[in-house]
Amino acid sequence: LRRGEWLTLAPFGYVNNPKTRQIEPHPAKSKIVARAFEEFAKGTHTLKSMSEFLAELGVETKNRTPLAKCSIHHLLTNRACLGFVAHHGEYREGTFPPILSLATFEAVQEVLKRKAKHRKSKQRHNFPFTGLLTCGECGSAITAQWAKGHGGLYRYYRCTKKKGNCAQRYLREDLLVSQLKARLQSVALCDEWTKKMLAKVGEWEKENVHSSQTFVQNLETKRTATQEKLDKLVSAYIDGDIPKENYLKKKEELLK
Template sequence: MVGRVIYLIDTGHITALKFPTFWFDPTPQGKFMLSIAFGQSKYYIDNLSENVKRGLRQKVRHGEQVGVAPTGYLNDKLNHKIVPDLNKLPLIQKLFEMYSTGNHSLKSLRKIINDLGLTSRNNKPLSVSNVQFILSSPFYYGAFMFKGELHQGKHEPAISKKLFDKCQEVMQTKSHKVTKSVIEYPFRKLFQCGECGCSITSEIQKGHNYYHCTKKREKCSQPYIREESLATNICEILQKVSLNPDWADDMITMLNSEKQETAQSDALFAQKLKSEIAGHDEKLQDLLDLMLDKIISKDEYTTKKQTVLNQKIDIQENLKVFEQKGNCWLERARTFILAAKQAKIISLSKNFSEMKNFLKKIGSNPLLRDREITISLKNEWKILEKFNSEFLKFGQKIPKNREFVLKLRD
């Protein structure tokens, strides 16, 4: 550009140049001074560009994403950081949770989330590509990309990395659209025929819901069963895996005592996780040193750093969950005991939907044969069923609650 201007001066196309601070005349001295002015301008621009880039790199090293905050967050111009948008962030969390179920396509999810009021930074409805970008952005689990490199952020994450990974799996497998029947049959698509293996379907006859085998593979002799009879079968199964409220309360008390006893071991485990996090920080620093010493290439550094950083984030999430929940098996046992305590209540209710959900919760592969239900109970529910049957068999007045709780741990 400078050479072009000098050429135009030499050919007489430019006779004078005037600037706010100096003016130019077409003499050898004037051309020389003009070249110096252009050189100073170029130096100033290049130096300013380098300072800006240096500032951006420094900001990234401190865990701050540069540029405009993504949907669900706001730029705090006063403190120069990114903060959650309290109005939009809950909707972002709901977006991830809904998509992770695999029951929604991007298109259907876009309509639902727009109806709930989630908008873009410009307060416009989200497009399908906007939804896909949000679901694919590591920013929402506490990291961000800068020039193709993953960095850990200091901003408040919207979701856990586990939920983010689940969404990526769903996106890769392309979830299918969920279709709903016009008429609701609470136990439809729950059972398979115990004789031929076909699905159990349903229909209305004389104002009542009946269930029967579809008989699509071969001849099947299984009869119809009325919905009320099917519900009675389910109630009997739930009764076998229910806990007496007094027993459940006693077990909860024992779990509380166990939690106090294991507090010290919990602290040691938490310290172990913190040490692993510190070890990953050292690995990240070592990788940086190797790259700066040109022992490894920038591409190798970027790839290995991303792996180590993701491992570190996983450990941090495990530590966070552990600190919130304490000893995992104790929490699982508590949840299980409370669920078993509710089994009797659900079995006595008329809520077929809750009965169906609870049946799916306690086992798998439910079969219907000769108007009787069989189901493969999960391990903990097998233990409870055996516990109840032994208590009834031997007529014990006081069940061995502690023995049962310890079996849950194993």
């Protein structure tokens, strides 16, 4: 860190160089990062629209859906693209080249600050069993509330009675916990059955190891080849060598 080296997996826009043990701008992804900052600095994008913009350039989740807004926010506030190394909230100047200028980065921060919404945090009640249980008599949902009694504050659970009349009354949380423990113990597997089932699972795992390794290796080879083609395609599109229609068509073919 003192030497300004990046010691972990390279952030988006960079790639790890095993020979130099340093990171360097990725030929295609660094251009995508620079383009994203330039677009967002215009002030016309939201985090959602920027996510859709990046999806067109091939920056998506593993399920081929646009990135979450929190991921976009992290990308647009990551000072690694300026050539800095982060450590415990502090930044040091790195020995790797930046992807974009400080002026562009600061312009994006101003846009983010202007668009930020101040939200009041809601006080949440700690009722661990709500949403998990239903009434055994009428099938209605179980709700909870705090109640004072015997010199203290206690959590109580009760039926919402939304499906009609129900004779069930309030139940203190410690009594509910006792009932749950008793029910779970009645359905638990004995040690002998557990050992037999685990042994059988171990046999199945050994049988599938070889075939799984071969499948993963073939899949990784195919993925690497496709990614290289996508990088070249994105780079050509950003450089203006191919029109958007041709880019989207070729991208769809590669991702099938």
